[in-house]
Amino acid sequence: xxxxxxxxxxxxxxxxxxxxxxxxLADTGYEPCQSLEEARVVLINTCSIRENAEQRVWGRLDVFxxxxxxxxxxxxGVLGCMATRLxxxxxxxxxxxxxxxxxxxRMLPRLMNPSxxxxxxxxxxxxxxxxxxxxxxxxxxxxxxxxxxxxVTIMRGCNNMCAYCVVPYVRGGERSRDPxxxxxxxxxxxxxxxxxxxxxxxxxxxxxxxxxxxxETTDFARLLERxxxxxxxxxxRFTTSHPKDMNDNVLYAMARWSNICRHIHLPVQSxxxxxxxxxxxxxxxxxxxxxxxxxxxxxxDCAITSDMIAGFxxxxxxxxxxxxxxxREVRYDQAFMFQYSERPNTYAARHYSDxxxxxxxxRRLNEIIALQNELSMESNKADIGRVFEVLVEGESRRSADExxxxxxxxxxxxxxxxxxxxxxxxxxxxxxxxxxxLLGKIV
Numbered sequence: 361x362x363x364x365x366x367x368x369x370x371x372x373x374x375x376x377x378x379x380x381x382x383x384x385l386a387d388t389g390y391e392p393c394q395s396l397e398e399a400r401v402v403l404i405n406t407c408s409i410r411e412n413a414e415q416r417v418w419g420r421l422d423v424f425x426x427x428x429x430x431x432x433x434x435x436x437g438v439l440g441c442m443a444t445r446l447x448x449x450x451x452x453x454x455x456x457x458x459x460x461x462x463x464x465x466r467m468l469p470r471l472m473n474p475s476x477x478x479x480x481x482x483x484x485x486x487x488x489x490x491x492x493x494x495x496x497x498x499x500x501x502x503x504x505x506x507x508x509x510x511x512v513t514i515m516r517g518c519n520n521m522c523a524y525c526v527v528p529y530v531r532g533g534e535r536s537r538d539p540x541x542x543x544x545x546x547x548x549x550x551x552x553x554x555x556x557x558x559x560x561x562x563x564x565x566x567x568x569x570x571x572x573x574x575x576e577t578t579d580f581a582r583l584l585e586r587x588x589x590x591x592x593x594x595x596x597r598f599t600t601s602h603p604k605d606m607n608d609n610v611l612y613a614m615a616r617w618s619n620i621c622r623h624i625h626l627p628v629q630s631x632x633x634x635x636x637x638x639x640x641x642x643x644x645x646x647x648x649x650x651x652x653x654x655x656x657x658x659x660x661d662c663a664i665t666s667d668m669i670a671g672f673x674x675x676x677x678x679x680x681x682x683x684x685x686x687x688r689e690v691r692y693d694q695a696f697m698f699q700y701s702e703r704p705n706t707y708a709a710r711h712y713s714d715x716x717x718x719x720x721x722x723r724r725l726n727e728i729i730a731l732q733n734e735l736s737m738e739s740n741k742a743d744i745g746r747v748f749e750v751l752v753e754g755e756s757r758r759s760a761d762e763x764x765x766x767x768x769x770x771x772x773x774x775x776x777x778x779x780x781x782x783x784x785x786x787x788x789x790x791x792x793x794x795x796x797x798l799l800g801k802i803v
Contacts, residue, residue, distance in 0.1 A: 361389060361390065361391040362389055362390045362391070362400050362401065363390070363391055363392070363393035363398050363399050363400055363401075364385060364390045364391070364392060364393065364399055364400065364401040364402070364403060365392070365393055365394075365395065365396055365398075365399035365401070365402050365403070366378045366381065366382065366392065366402075366403045366404075366405060366504070367402070367403070367404045367405065367420065368405040369404070369405065369406055369407050369413055369416060369417060369440075370405075370406065370407020370409060370413055370440070370441070371407060371409070372511050372558065372560055372599070373511075373513065373560055373562070374405050374406075374407055374440055374441075375511055376500065376511040376512070376513045376560055377405060377439070377440065377462060377465070377513075378403075378405045378439075378504065379500035379501050379502055379504055379511075380465060380495050380498050380500050380513075381403065381405070381439065381465050381468060382500070382501035382504055383498050383499055383500050383501045384465055384466060384468060384469060384498060385468060385469060385472075386501060387469075388469035390469075390472075392501070392504055396427060399434070400433065400434065400435070401434075401435050401436075401437070401472060402424055402427075402434065402435070402436045402437070403436075403437045403438075403439055403468075404417060404420055404421070404424075404436070404437070404438055404439065405439045405440045406438060406439065406440040406441055406442035406443065407440065407441055407442070408440075408441035408442050408444075408445050408446075408526050408530055408703065409441070409525075409526060409527070409703070410698065410701050410703075411701045411703070412701075414442055414446075417438075417442055418453075421436070421438075421450075421453050421455045421456065422455070424436045424455040425453070425454050425455040428454075428455055435457045435458075435472065436455045436456055436457055436458075437456070437457060437458040437459070437460060437468070437471070437472075438450050438456055438458070438459050438460070439460050439461075439462075439465070440461070440462060440530075441461075441462065441526070441527075441530040441531065442530075443459045443460055443461045443462075443487055444461040444462065444487045444489070444529070444530040444531075445526065445529070445530050445704075445705075447459045447461075447485050447487050448485075451484060451485055457484060458471045458472070458484045458485075458486075459484065459485045459486070459487065460485075460486045460487070461486065461487035461488070461489065461530070462489075462516070462530070462531050462532075463488065463489050463490040463493045463516075463531075463532060464486035464487060464488060465495070466493075467482075467486045470482060471484065471486065489517075489531070489532035489533075490532060491517075491532065491533050491535055492535065493516070493535075494513075494515070494516055494535055494536070494537040494538075495513075495537075496537045496538055496541040497541065499544075499545060499548060500545070502549060502552070502554065503552070507753065507754070508553070508554055508555045508556065508751060508752075508753060508782060508783040509554065509555065509556040509557070509558065509751065509753065510549050510554045510556070510557050510558070511557070511558050511560050512542060512545055512546060512549070512557050512558065512559055512560065513537065513560045513561070514536065514537055514542055514559045514560060514561050514564065514567055514583065515534060515535060515536045515537055515561040515562070515563075515564070515566075515567050516531065516532070516534070516535055516537075516561075516562075517531045517532040517533045517534045517535055517562065518531065518533075518534055518562035518563060519533055519534040519563075519566070520562075520563060520602065520640075520642070521640060521707065522629075522639055522640050522641060523638060523639050523640045523706065523707040523708040523711075523712070524639060524669065524672065524700065524702075524703065524706060524707075524708045525703070525706060526703040526704075526705070526706055527562055529705060529706070531562070534562070534563070534566060536567050536568055536569040537569070538569055539569055539578045539582075539583050539586060542559075542583065542586075542587065543586060543587065543590060546587055546590050546594070547590055549594075550590060550591045550593075550594055553783060554594075555593070555594065555595060555751050555783055555785065556594065556595040556596075556597065556751055557587070557594065557595075557596055557597070558596075558597040558598060558599060559583070559584070559587065559596070559597070559598040559599075560598075560599065561598075561600070562600065563600065563601075563602040563605060564580055564598050564599065564600065564601060565580050565601050565602055565605035565606045565607070565610065566580070566602065566605050567579065567580040567583055568580075569583075579609070580598075580610060581607070581609035581610045581612070581613045582613075584596065584598065584610065584613045584614070584617075584620060585613050585616070585617060588613075588617040588619055588620050589617075591619075592618075592619055593619070593785075594619060595619055595620075595621055595751060595768065596617075596619055596620045596621065597620075597621045597623065597770070599625045600625055600627065601624055601625060601626050601627075602627075603626055603627075603628065603641070603643045603647070603648045603651055604641070604642045604643045604647075606624075606626065606651060608654060608658065611654060611655060611658040611659055612658065614658075614659055614662070615658055615659055621768045621769070621770065622659055622661050622662040622663060622768050622769050623662065623663045623664075623665070623768065623769050623770040624655060624659075624662055624663070624664055624665075625664075625665045625666070625667075626648075626651070626652070626655075626664060626665070626666055627666055627667035628648055628666050628667070628668065628683075628686065628690075629641060629667060629668060629669050629672075630668070630669060630672065630675075630679065630682070630683050631645055631679075631682040631683035631684070631685060631686030631687070632645070632675070632678070632679035632680075632682040632683065633645050634676075634679060635672055635675055635679050635683075638672065638673065638674070638712070639669075639672060639708075640707065645682070645686060648686075649686075649689065649690070652664065652690050661769075662769070663693040663694075663739075663769035663770055663771065664690065664692055664693060665692055665693055665694045665695055665696075665770065666690070666692050666695045666696075667695065667696045667697070667698075668683060668687070668695055668696075668697045668698070668728050668732075669698055669699070669700050670683075670697070670698070670699045670700065670721055670724040670725035670728055671699050671700045671716040671720060671721030671724055671725070672700045672708075672716070673700070673708055673712035673713060673714055673715060673716070674712065674713070674715055674716070675700075675716055675724075680724045680727075683728065684727065684728065684731055687728070687731055687732065687735065688731070688735075691735050691738070691739070692732065692735055692736075692739075693735075693736065693739045693769065693770075693771070694732070694736055694739075694770075694771075694796075695728075695732045695736075697725060697728050697729050697732060698725070699721040699722060699724070699725040700714070700716070700721060702714045733795045734795075736795040736796065737793070737794070737795040740771065740790075740793035740794070740795065740797075740798055741793060743771070743790045743793065743798055744790050744791065744792065744793060745789070745790065746789070746790055747787050747788065747789045747790075747803060748767040748768065748769075748771075748773065748787070748788055748790065748798075748800075749767070749768060749785055749786075749787060749788075750765040750766065750767055750773050750775070750785070750786055750787075750788045751765045751766065751783075751784075751785055752764075752765045752780055752781065752782050752783060752784045752785075752786060753765045753766065753782065754782050755777070756774050758774075760777075761776065761777055762774050762775065762776055762777055763775060763776075763777045763780065763782075765786075765788075767788075767798070771797075771798050772796065772797050772798065773788055773790070773797070773798040773799075773800055774797055774798070774799055774800075775788050775799070775800045775801055775802055776801060776802070778802060779802070780802065786802050787802065787803050788800040788801065788802055788803070789801055789802075789803045
């Protein structure tokens with residue numbers, strides 16, 4: 361068996377893709393290894409959503425170049441979104457042997473055959489996007505990095521064309537994976553001892569698969585229930601939802617099944633209608649707040665998290681203040697917050713000026729972060745004294761005497777290590793908190 365090493369950058373989707381790659385290679389004589397030093401093949405799975413993610417990859421390629429100088433037989437492949445976006449530039453890097461996009465991973469075993477590139481039989485660049493590829497027949501290698509929680513990709517690509525986003529250009533259009541293959545993968549995970557799955561898609565609420573034989577349609581609400589019904593002991597999560605597409609059927613499905621986690625990630629990006637329109641988000645502040653109200657009504661114990669962008673093109677101070685006021689109105693439990701980073705070839709890059717000064721972007725982002733820290737602390741303080749079921753995910757980063765896991769509301773919880781092990785469900789009473797973490801004890 362030939363040892364290969366995969367480094368993964370970016371989103372959960374890339375983690376899932378790396379597991380698909382590992383499965384495809386395992387069938388053709390390769391096995392994953394845990395260190396660069398023992399690898400004969402190195403693969404780096406990349407992300408293009410933000411510029412700093414790409415810069416990290418360029419830095420790693422320089423490290424791989426040094427490794428190849430010491431070991432000329434080492435081969436390096438670049439996978440993922442950067443492969444699609446920067447294929448020509450990447451192939452010029454002295455460390456890189458192959459460049460493979462998200463829809464071409466089936467080509468990897470052939471590319472990695474030493475004779476494949478002789479006589480131009482096969483191009484080292486494979487980045488063609490597909491409207492059919494879902495890797496539905498591939499059973500991902502979920503134990504690459506251990507753990508008790510697994511990602512299951514239910515769809516690929518995106519049709520939304522948000523002005524700032526590069527995803528449709530590097531991952532192609534939206535297509536849904538058949539539910540039978542999803543259920544089969546989840547059943548295998550249950551048999552292998554996984555306690556939790558997260559269903560992944562750029563926009564899970566638009567999941568839609570039609571059975572070609574019966575014409576029956578499975579939407580996301582129905583898929584959620586099918587997965588939840590596989591095992592009552594399996595916790596089910598999902599991400600990411602889109603405010604324009606999430607409907608009450610999903611909320612009612614969550615209410616019916618106790619093992620569907622009470623957490624919804626609903627990115628808002630901005631609280632200003634002017635910015636939302638410019639971003640091409642296809643909802644308004646009012647309609648977003650209506651969706652929040654329905655969540656609170658149907659699932660009163662549901663945690664809500666979000667994404668915010670500071671300093672999008674021509675954002676005014678009034679636009680920024682509207683984002684802060686929306687945050688106060690919704691009172692998010694947690695959020696991912698970024699300042700706008702122009703991505704080449706997106707609609708915004710082609711049509712708008714990135715004209716908010718860097719120092720203004722930074723100041724606005726800091727104000728968003730400061731407010732969210734207050735809201736997160738408030739949310740976590742409200743949990744003090746409550747008891748949550750927590751899936752033990754492993755040892756705490758700060759102390760070998762502590763474990764960590766997440767509540768059903770997706771909050772990280774740290775507690776003393778006693779009479780339990782990774783993979784167990786434990787009842788934890790919250791005794792104190794920080795803005796990011798619940799601290800507690802097993803009861």
